[in-house]
Amino acid sequence: MTKNNNALTIAESAIAMASGKLSSEELIHDCLQRIQDKNSDVQAWSYVGPEQALQQARERDQLGYRLSPLHGVPVGIKDLIDTEDMPTAYGSAIYKEHRPQQDAACVQALKKAGAVILGKTVTTEFAYYSPGPTKNPHNLAHTPGGSSSGSAAAVADLQVPFALGTQTVGSMIRPGSFNGIVALKPSFGTLPYFGTKSLAPSLDTLGTFTRTIGDQRLLLTALAPHIHISDCMAKPRIAICKTPFWSQASQEMQYAFSGYADKIKLAGFDAEEYELGPDFANLADAQFDIMASEAARCLNKEITEYSASMSPQILSLIEHGRGISPNREAQCRNLLARCQYKLQQLFNQYDFFVTPASTGEAPEGIQATGDPVFNRIWTFLGVPCITYPVAKGSNGLPMGIQLIAPFGSDHALIDFADKLQSKTISEQLIRLT
Numbered sequence: 347m348t349k350n351n352n353a354l355t356i357a358e359s360a361i362a363m364a365s366g367k368l369s370s371e372e373l374i375h376d377c378l379q380r381i382q383d384k385n386s387d388v389q390a391w392s393y394v395g396p397e398q399a400l401q402q403a404r405e406r407d408q409l410g411y412r413l414s415p416l417h418g419v420p421v422g423i424k425d426l427i428d429t430e431d432m433p434t435a436y437g438s439a440i441y442k443e444h445r446p447q448q449d450a451a452c453v454q455a456l457k458k459a460g461a462v463i464l465g466k467t468v469t470t471e472f473a474y475y476s477p478g479p480t481k482n483p484h485n486l487a488h489t490p491g492g493s494s495s496g497s498a499a500a501v502a503d504l505q506v507p508f509a510l511g512t513q514t515v516g517s518m519i520r521p522g523s524f525n526g527i528v529a530l531k532p533s534f535g536t537l538p539y540f541g542t543k544s545l546a547p548s549l550d551t552l553g554t555f556t557r558t559i560g561d562q563r564l565l566l567t568a569l570a571p572h573i574h575i576s577d578c579m580a581k582p583r584i585a586i587c588k589t590p591f592w593s594q595a596s597q598e599m600q601y602a603f604s605g606y607a608d609k610i611k612l613a614g615f616d617a618e619e620y621e622l623g624p625d626f627a628n629l630a631d632a633q634f635d636i637m638a639s640e641a642a643r644c645l646n647k648e649i650t651e652y653s654a655s656m657s658p659q660i661l662s663l664i665e666h667g668r669g670i671s672p673n674r675e676a677q678c679r680n681l682l683a684r685c686q687y688k689l690q691q692l693f694n695q696y697d698f699f700v701t702p703a704s705t706g707e708a709p710e711g712i713q714a715t716g717d718p719v720f721n722r723i724w725t726f727l728g729v730p731c732i733t734y735p736v737a738k739g740s741n742g743l744p745m746g747i748q749l750i751a752p753f754g755s756d757h758a759l760i761d762f763a764d765k766l767q768s769k770t771i772s773e774q775l776i777r778l779t
Contacts (some may be wrong), residue, residue, distance in 0.1 A: 347679060351376040353504045356561040360415040370403035370418030374462055376702070377420050378503045381464075387486055389479040390500035392425045393432055394465035402462045409460075415462030415564045422500045422509035422740065425466040426473050426493075428541040429453055434610030435689055436543045437478060437493070439471040440652045450541025452510060452552055452569065459568045464506055470715060472645060473545050474510055476657035477715050484743050488708040491521030492715030494555070498525045501555045508565060509555045513725055514545050514637060516704075516718025518553040519733045520750055523715065524708035526735040526744030528561045529555050530760070533753050536570050546640035559764040560736060566756055575757045582697040582762055584610060584617035589701050590627035590649035591719045598705030602737035603702050603746050610700065613769040620696070625685050626723055632678035633726035635670050642667030686727055695750040698762055703746035707739035720748065730756045732763045736771060 351373045354362065362368035378396050385391055399420065406418040412512040428434050428446035435441040453463065456576035468478040470493035478510050480495040482488040483503035490499040494511030498521035511518050513531045522529025530553050544550050554565045566573070586607045588595075596605070610617045642649075642664045649656065649664050702720045709716050724731050730753070749766070751759035 349379075350504070352380040354507060354554065355558050356415065356419055356507050356564050358556070359419050360417070360564075363418050370406040370462060371400060371459075372551070373418065374399050374403040374420055374464070376576060377464060379507055380503070384483075384503055384505060388481055388483050388503050388505075390467055390496040390503065391422070392435065392466045392468050394462075395432055397750060398431065399462055399464050405667045406460055406462065411602070413458070414568050416456065416568050418462060419508070420462045420464040420506050421456055421463055422467040422497050422506045423453060424494050424509070425469045425513050426512055426543045427453060427510060429463065429466065432466055432696055434466065435745060437471040437473070437476075439647075439655045440648055446541070448541065451538035453541070455538070455569050457525060467494075467500055467712060470495060471491050471657050471660055472478055472543065473514055474641070474660050474663060475516060475715060476659040477712055479712070481712055482743065484526065484529045484706050485708075485741060488710050488741070488743060489524065489715050491524040491704075491708060493517040494521050497555050498522060498527060498529070501525070501557060502527045504762050507557065508561060511553050511555055512542060513551050513553055513721070514549045515633070515725055516721030518551075518555070519721045519731050519746075520704050520716055520718050522665060522733040523703035523735070523744065523746030523748075526746070527555055527557055528559050528562060528732065528734045529553060530756075531725065531731045532570070532756050533730045536573060536730075537743040539647060544644050545628035547644065547776050548640060549637055551725065556647065558729050558769060559732070559760060561693045562732070563757070563760050563764075566760065572752065572758075573756060579697055579758075581616060583695070584615055585620035585692070585696040585699045586610070586617055587620050587622060587699045589723075590622055590624070591630070594705055594717065594719050595702055596739075598739045599702055599704070599706040599745055603747070606747055607700070609770045610766065615766070616701070620692075620699075623688070625688065628681060629685055629723040629726055630719065632681050633722050635674060636678050636726070638663050638667030639670040639675050640667070654703065682726060688731070689727055690752070696724070697751070698759070699750040701750065703733040703748035707741055707743040724750055726743065729753050729758050732759055734763060734767055734771075
């Protein structure tokens with residue numbers, strides 16, 4: 347093919363390889379070349395295995411048949427996820443030389459589908475707030491978000507067509523918004539978490555980054571063939587929800603979100619404003635306390651033996667978690683149960699919620715990863731979320747919308763997002779000034 351193959355989507359790559367116009371080896375070569383040209387600036391990767399990847403590609407090309415639409419397509423794996431033939435450090439100096447004994451379940455599934463493991467992408471330390479060196483490819487002076495920093499930046503910078511990430515608070519949706527790509531946080535438990543380092547097991551969720559919504563459909567079908575493919579209704583009812591945290595959105599995000607809500611209505615969708623009650627506002631603090639309490643248990647060995655090698659951010663989280671009483675944890679989980687019931691009732695009235703994906707553009711600097719306030723309660727509730735870009739701020743950085751569906755309606759969410767984007771987004775994003 348004549349165009350730069352590294353810019354191809356999953357679907358485009360699959361079609362080109364199935365038709366014989368492109369080999370996996372050619373695709374991998376072009377992605378590796380892009381990484382060589384750009385990664386010194388973006389720093390999305392903690393490890394790249396060129397020879398390993400090219401050997402995998404040759405094996406895929408020689409097989410003679412395609413295992414799935416992912417056959418021969420390269421993928422970046424967040425360095426929170428175990429890989430037996432590549433180092434896995436979990437973003438921590440403690441595990442700098444760590445080599446897992448086996449692949450995580452999701453990596454096994456990718457290999458079974460014929461994907462090519464290109465390397466490991468940078469994560470914040472233990473998927474919390476202490477950032478790595480990754481920069482936003484749209485502007486290197488700004489954060490790519492976190493904790494799935496490298497995965498989001500690598501996909502946005504055309505270094506790989508898709509990548510795996512995780513979300514415990516906002517680590518998929520926020521980087522998706524900051525980098526102007528599509529990120530899907532599936533319903534809790536949809537993708538297998540075995541072999542992925544846990545921070546808070548009742549919250550941790552595996553997800554995927556792509557450059558198109560359609561590619562998310564391919565990934566979900568390949569990685570979670572067991573889940574129900576729910577249909578997107580012909581006339582969905584939409585709740586435009588600013589959430590209780592609206593005041594924390596930048597003026598640009600408020601303007602972009604309100605403008606996009608108008609576009610949804612002008613496109614003929616049945617949409618109306620909806621305000622969540624105070625219980626949902628209280629979920630944010632409850633989510634943090636549950637995360638901290640579980641992190642204190644999950645990282646007990648690390649803090650007991652290696653606290654000197656851990657960042658102030660993670661130490662502070664663990665200290666907070668150790669102070670959470672059983673009574674407080676029970677209160678948090680009871681509040682969650684009440685809100686899950688209320689949300690279930692709301693989904694009898696609405697099919698989808700539309701909210702901001704982030705507070706605004708990616709903040710300047712890479713010392714922090716941005717505020718996940720617009721993601722926290724939805725992760726806690728366990729429901730599927732997807733983001734895609736809808737505008738650019740005054741610095742030219744993208745901002746995304748967040749769509750939310752009932753638990754288990756992941757395919758319907760993807761279909762709705764695809765339909766909504768096609769009817770409301772022109773090829774060129776509006777830049778706010």
